[in-house]
Amino acid sequence: MVPLMLQLAVLGAALAAVALILISFVAFITATEMPHLHRQEDEKFFLNARGQREALPSIRDSPTKQLSVVVPSYNEEKRLPVMMDEALGYLEERQKQDPTFTYEVIVVDDGSKDETSKVAFKYCQKYGSDKVRVITLVKNRGKGGAIRMGVFSSRGKKILMADADGATKFPDIEKLEKGLNDLQPWPDQMAIACGSRAHLEKESVAQRSYFRTLLMYGFHFLVWFLCVKGIRDTQCGFKLLTREAASRTFSSLHIERWAFDVELLYIAQFFKIPIAEIAVNWTEIEGSKLVPFWSWLQMGKDLLLIRLRYLTGAWRLEQTRKVN
Numbered sequence: 356m357v358p359l360m361l362q363l364a365v366l367g368a369a370l371a372a373v374a375l376i377l378i379s380f381v382a383f384i385t386a387t388e389m390p391h392l393h394r395q396e397d398e399k400f401f402l403n404a405r406g407q408r409e410a411l412p413s414i415r416d417s418p419t420k421q422l423s424v425v426v427p428s429y430n431e432e433k434r435l436p437v438m439m440d441e442a443l444g445y446l447e448e449r450q451k452q453d454p455t456f457t458y459e460v461i462v463v464d465d466g467s468k469d470e471t472s473k474v475a476f477k478y479c480q481k482y483g484s485d486k487v488r489v490i491t492l493v494k495n496r497g498k499g500g501a502i503r504m505g506v507f508s509s510r511g512k513k514i515l516m517a518d519a520d521g522a523t524k525f526p527d528i529e530k531l532e533k534g535l536n537d538l539q540p541w542p543d544q545m546a547i548a549c550g551s552r553a554h555l556e557k558e559s560v561a562q563r564s565y566f567r568t569l570l571m572y573g574f575h576f577l578v579w580f581l582c583v584k585g586i587r588d589t590q591c592g593f594k595l596l597t598r599e600a601a602s603r604t605f606s607s608l609h610i611e612r613w614a615f616d617v618e619l620l621y622i623a624q625f626f627k628i629p630i631a632e633i634a635v636n637w638t639e640i641e642g643s644k645l646v647p648f649w650s651w652l653q654m655g656k657d658l659l660l661i662r663l664r665y666l667t668g669a670w671r672l673e674q675t676r677k678v679n
Contacts (some may be wrong), residue, residue: 403484411508423511427501431519438521443524447626463505466495499615518592520640531595545600550593552637581662615655
């Protein structure tokens with residue numbers, strides 16, 4: 356009996372090893388190169404408040420604003436106005452209190468099929484193109500790809516990622532700013548503050564089905580086991596980066612869709628960029644693009660591929676990379 360059990364255990368271990376080797380091989384040979392940073396011609400410009408085309412700046416330029424807010428948007432004509440009203444209301448009031456505070460909001464329309472760009476452009480006309488700019492991508496790239504395009508067109512010393520649904524209360528940026536400042540001194544001027552919903556986990560578990568709760572915990576385990584240690588909530592779309600940290604991480608990013616946050620933080624930890632996780636207020640907003648089971652399955656696959664492709668050398672992190 357014992358020899359049989361031992362044989363089965365050895366066989367199981369051997370099969371697992373063979374499966375891992377095969378998956379690693381597939382991950383290696385199917386690894387694509389880093390998505391091109393090249394912009395299509397229409398993506399090199401934005402429309403000013405008068406409807407005239409102007410060239411977009413580059414993250415390689417010296418910053419001219421204190422804060423850039425990048426808002427990735429895909430079919431968000433209905434939810435975007437609520438978020439923009441809150442964000443711009445806060446930013447305008449802050450500027451009144453402190454005239455030295457300067458900002459810009461960059462809405463990146465990720466190839467929407469609705470009127471997202473037109474809705475966003477109304478804010479450009481109201482506040483001026485120095486404060487609100489709309490980048491309309493020719494085709495859908497994915498959330499990570501859209502944010503990257505906005506980051507590379509930003510002018511801020513600090514860059515905030517903020518979701519178009521307005522699930523996070525915008526004034527919580529002050530919590531992220533404090534968290535960022537508490538990380539000083541910043542190595543090479545690089546630091547990241549991540550908004551976190553981890554403190555709301557007990558409440559969310561109580562409202563979710565057992566299946567969705569199991570998926571959530573499974574995803575958290577895979578993130579911790581495969582990619583990112585020490586960050587409980589990698590997926591919150593409210594993140595504040597120094598300009599240097601944004602340039603370094605987004606220049607090395609491969610994943611452009613839902614799991615891009617995990618690779619972003621994996622890259623940050625590889626480069627030893629200090630990261631703070633800060634609790635923020637968060638409200639679930641109707642209209643989520645995530646389909647629970649299939650989205651979690653896709654992200655789980657991406658997590659495994661991220662880890663294996665870096666381990667096998669299919670993807671490599673370089674100290675610097677040219678941004679086009």
